[in-house]
Amino acid sequence: MKTAPQRGLNTMNMTRNLKSVALAIAGVILIPSCANTGNANTKHPTLPSDPQYAVKSVQSGKASWYSVKTNYGTRTASGQRLSNTAATAAHKTLPLGTQVRVTNESNGKSEVLTITDRGPYVKGRIIDVTIGAAERLGFVSRGVAAVRVEVLGKIKAEGE
Helix, strand or coil, X not given: XXXXXXXXXXXXXXXXXXXXXXXHHHHHHHHHHHCCCCCCCCCCCCCCCCCCEEEEEEEEEEEEEECHHHHCCCECCCCCECCCCCCEEECCCCCCXXXXXXXXXXXXXXXXXXXXXXXXXXXXXXXXXXHHHHHHHCXXXXXXXXXXXXXXXXXXXCCC
8 A cells, every 4th residue: 555655854844944034034124124213312413512502491391293194284384394204393382493402301312303383282282293303202102202392592692
C-alpha cells in the first residue's frame, strides 16, 4: 500500500522563514515613514534667542488643536490659508500676527507660533494650535493640554 508523498517538514519551515523575512523587511521600510521629524524646540529664525524680542505677558490655561477638517475650511481670520503643519494658532483677543511661545506644561516642549485666527470657542480654553503644532508639542493624541502662553513683543530701541 502506497501513501501519497507528504510535504517535508523542511519545506514548511523554509516557507515560514521566507514569510518572516518578508514581514521584517516590510516593517523596516514602513516604520520610519511613521516617525515624526518635527522638533518643537527648534529656534525660530528671529524670535526667542533674538534680544530684540521679550515676553510682554503670560497666560496659563488649556490648549486644544484644530485642523483644516475641524475648521470646516481653509481660510483663517487673517485671510491666510490654514495649513495643518503651520506654526500658527487661534486666540480670542490677541492681535492677528502676534508671536507667542506656547509651552506644554506636562513635558516642557515649546514652540513659537503666530496668531492667525480667532478662537477657541470652547469654554476654558485659551488657545487653539494647528494639529502639526500640537504634534510637535506632544499633545495631539490627548487633544487638550495645560499650556503656558508667552506673548512676545519687539523691544523698542531708544528714540523709537
